[in-house]
Amino acid sequence: MNDMAIDYTAVFRGLPGMVALLTPELVYADVNEDFLRATGRRREQVVGRHIFDVFPENPDNPASQGMRNVESSMLRVVATGERDTMALQRYDVEYPDRPGQWEERYWSPVNAPVLGPDGKVVLVMHRVEEVTELIRARGGPQNSRARILEAELYTRARELQELNERLRQAHAREREVALALQEAMLPAHRQVGDHRAAVRYRPAVGALNVCGDWYDVVDLVGGHRLGVSVGDVVGHGLAAAGVMGQLRSALTATSRVAEGPAQALDVLGRYAHVVDGAESATAVTTFVDFDRRTITYSSAGHPPPALVHPDGRVEFLDKATDPPLDARPDPAPRPQATITFTEGATLVLYTDGLIERRHEDIDTGLSRLADTLGRHREADPENLADTVLLELLPPGGATDDTALIIVRL
Template sequence: MPPRINDDERLRRLEAVTDATLSRLDASDLLDELLDRVRDLLGVDTAAILLLDEHARQLVATAAKGLEEEVRAGFRIAVGRGFAGRIAAMRRPVRIADVTAGDVVNPILLEKGIRSLLGVPVMAGRDLVGVLHVGTLTRRDFGDDDVKLLQMVADRAAVAGRIRSAKLDQSAALALQRSLLPARLPRVPGVELAARYVPGHATGVGGDWYDVFSLPTGWLGVVIGDVSGHGLASAVVMGRVRSALRAYALICEDPGEALTLLNRKVHTFEAGSLTTALYAMISPDRDRVLISSAGHLRPVLVEPGRPAVFAGVPVDPPLGVARPPRPRCSTELPLSPGAVLLCYTDGLVERRAEVIDHGLERLLTSVRADAADVVCANVMADVAAEMPTDDIAVLAVRRTP
């Protein structure tokens, strides 16, 4: 029979799990601290948390006390298999008083000599986050109070698990984006280049991107785009779109033609993602530019001694449309010495509770025919919000005076 729990002990257990100081720990430290406390409160020998890898449908050993080998070995188990897999599949507690080889899949549990096990699912609402289990080296019949306490710990661990997963996604998205955005813009004869990128979400990197590349024909490719959403999924789509456009740029002498092929690719393989892009090709002698827009805001064009204007470029439908109503357009514009072409994403000019026209007006008054880096600096200072709610990408190209 399990020992009887009095009111004082229940209160001690509750305080140990709901302690406000736990909220000050980061996700990994919180999981470790919870396992330490649950081992002490339940008087068990081992405690472990396995978090769900949703793509693989596997539980991954993430934190453990008394079973550290499980984490070091990177133990994984499919949902439905073994002790932890059963808990994940059924989404309810499981108690085993006498563990046998048929009850577990992980050989570490058997090698450790685990005699009794208790496990509960780690849930966030209706979503499975993982499994929390404890074990003893001597036989034990876990009681209802033990189950309730372990479930309380699991509820606290669910928050840490979600935070940890979000941080991993954010880190992966940031690493992916850094590999895709030019670390340093190329030095190209006849033009000056400058760019800025500011993430606008605490949850991670978004889908704004830019690119500059020289083509074998001597033309210079300049691209800016925006994939809807944020985090790793948007960063992955962004990478695919960027790579595809580079490939199409090698076989197309017209930006509208390249965006037509890119539209077909996005519609076929990236269905459901709203993507805009602006592709400009600057001639080898730098005196003209061909531009095509797929749902993207028109760039700003400013010549020395003249006010800035939005380039007279038709805006075609975004990428991913099944059958555009008409062929995508390419517009040729002159690029005089000292002229600046400024490309940007909507995060620069959009504000909540304000029509976008106000932001566009601010942008026009801010752009001057100056050095590319000065143009970017002025635009970010005068137009960009101090605390943007969306990503901002800015790319300035100036023909050398």
């Protein structure tokens, strides 16, 4: 093997599944054989051409936004150098031999950067999984919204099942795998448009550096909106982390296409029924609309988010609570509630490790949190997050995992 030169061009073109390489200007640099076969195009019709020259939007269907969404994702990859997994997308693809005639397709895309020696993005790798037949087999366009949710969950579940299998095979390297999984599943702090967000994660004392607590921030489709969520899976270590990864990815996917947080948790609850280890898992998700200055929220057995008003008043969002994700044998629609906020308010989501202590009423922990948030309300999110952990967690570490996310509105 050491004496054999590997033809990486041949390897790329032989990759299973649809894969394309594009320049930062979104011009196709190369595509593999499955990409050509699935799209019905020849190499010379694709390579060297801009993405919208090859796959234009359907002018007769203004609702077809698949290619525009892909463009936005790719430009984020170029700007940040970070991988971007997209929600399931509907495309209207023009027949190559019948101009003006379009076919409805459903693709699940992932865009990843290819970095040059200087660390800058030189190519965008675009991988696509085709799920059109699954959509059609499940009821066609008349049920497209529900089928998109189902197909997206199916795609993410299959990817995460593969991840769990690799984790089991890597038992001898458990700690290294745990660190890598934490970094992949729990993103670092980020700037959310004009709004600052801070995240923190603290494993329980004696646990691996990864656990069943998770958080997520996701840009929502339509308007200036943001989804902010936290969740908690029972247990520690790689088994809990695998379940955490499945639930977090599923909620991310459903949030992007759900009508509201209650529907997102409805779908997640149904999914939790088929995930081993998801028993008693909890989650809370909030949809923040910055244009309307509203927060719509729903909770599945999770401690309530806190809204810190600019005047220091702390309000717990507890008007839409429901049992944990897998609590009902027959899932029912979950409640949701909406509250308004003023500019400069702060949204705080957390897991129970932050507030719960043995032999202590939970209201005591909530009061302690409210006091800290009110006194330090003017601190920026990063400093506020550090202060909350310093004042609320025991000096020697907590016996339960803790996740915390703070967004300045």
